[in-house]
Amino acid sequence: MTASSAAATGRPLEGAEPRPAGGGRRTRGGGRRSRTARRVALNGAGLLVALFAAFPVYWMITTSLKPSGEIFSSTPRPLPAEPTLEHYRRILTGNLIPGVTFTDFFLNSALVAVATVLLSALVALLAATAVARFRFKLRTSFLIMLLVVQMIPLEALVIPLFLMIQRLGLYNTLPSLILTYLGFSLPFAVWMLRGFVAAVPKELEEAAAIDGASRAQIFRRILFPLVAPGLVATSIFSFITAWNELIFALTFINRQDRYTLPVAMTFFFGRDDTAWGPVMAASTLFTLPVIVFFLLVQRRMVSGLVAGAVKG
């Protein structure tokens, strides 16, 4: 709010710019008909936007449910005439390579993502408590570092991290990815959790302290349960980061049975002679958990990324 009003006073309303055509008083006296027309235009634009945004997701799911004949027909239908689960069955039961199934890749990805989430949540909660509950000398420096570090282009770290993974003997192992993703997700997790910790009323902690609770007890019994929803939200972001990541998984793992799902998808489906039915079925299975999780937390994403900019 302060930021906004500062910006507003910086630029006064009475500018020298000529009033553009179509503006001015004309719209003020608009009758009912013009108002209806405007409503129709706005809703029409809204539908177009919705169509553009949602179409690929819709098309992915629809395609995954069409029999191959319909997918490759010369006139595509908006919905499958004879919906089928054959592609899902093929993906889930068949081997993508001898001995390795889609489920194996799915489990690799899930293992990496869950391990990342747990480690990241623990470390982030400690750091967020420090930043939100204490005033200390390096606090501001740490916050600035968090911001700066989030801006490091991770793509530029592939080579040195590859070196580190080689040195540690972690090449071709899933922990190489867990470690990497922990580093990537932590700064944002601390940044976001900080707000949740700060939002817990300190009176609760003071009351507990007066009742004789120790610091550890206050942390476990008061702070932790109240921050838990924030912890869930933060964890979902870490999960999505780890689940979606491609470059590092592509670089650090060179054994097909240890591929994560994104690598397996580019490796087995990204070729030219693509069987789009199974690809769309696999894409749907990969995407759905992310969409569900994402919708649970997206509000916090905005406030986390644009920091204080939009806060009232």
Added chain:
Amino acid sequence: MTTLTEVPETTAARETPARRRRRVDRLPYLLLLPALVVIGVLLLWPLGQVVVMSFHRLDNVRQLRGDREWPWVGLGNYAQILGDPFFWTVLRNTVLFAAANVALTMILGTLVGLLLNRLGRRMAAFVASCVMLAWATPALTGTIVWKWIFDDTSGLVTWAFNALPDGLSQALFGRTDWTGYGWFNSPLLFFAILTLVVVWHSFPFVAVSVLAGLKSVPSELHEAARVDGAGPWRVFWRVTVPLLRPVFGILVVLSTIWDFKVFTQYYVLAGGTQDRPTFMLSVYSYAEAFSPPPKYGLGSAIAVILTLILLVVTGVYVRMVLRQEEDA
């Protein structure tokens, strides 16, 4: 603000002030320690290491494992890159792509944000949910679907162009049969489709942020402007834009940083990192380092150049956020 720091004052009232202060001082650092280790080892150390690597000739994995020596070449890798006309092509690709994507993302996102603000409640909720879908979809699968939409035999776009009346198609594009048309073959068309994919994926964030900004602006300001006789266009430029300037600033910077290093979408659309005419800095760096024969030193040098460019952008961003943190 500092609850836990105040706690000892009540629980341990008998402690001397000096002792209390010492205990209080150490705890936050202990809490920070794990995070500092993680950030130091996994982000800051590699950041320094990539600079070190860029000064060496490294073309063998065994050098990375430490079995072989690292020959020092000083600025040799940089000289080689900057002297190569191909680097300048890549840089031009990167900058033009980022500029186009940031501009389109901002324009589309802002328009959608304004639209969401004016729609009725149910319609707004519906459109917003659809917009969220695009945002939530992983870059990987989103791009795979777009690739399917542009498939050269049964893709929707190929079908749509085939469905055009032959005369019109002939007059406009000089061909009537689009089956087998290589949508990704010409660099310009490839970049256009990549732009479509990236903008589709990133405009929702801008739209939602702009909407959140608009909601935080007191409606009296807009009403006052309208009463004073300002039209919608003028209200937008004279009231909305100045009020949302902090939001716009951060969105532009974040989008710039993201669009400068697009990789996943590129990798899927191009089918790997072999298509040199469409290289951008991040892909170039990766390809030099990991495509056989590996050139880790050269790839590192390109990565350093990319980082330096983004560092400038980041400086702007951090200053903006800090100013807002102070104000908030």
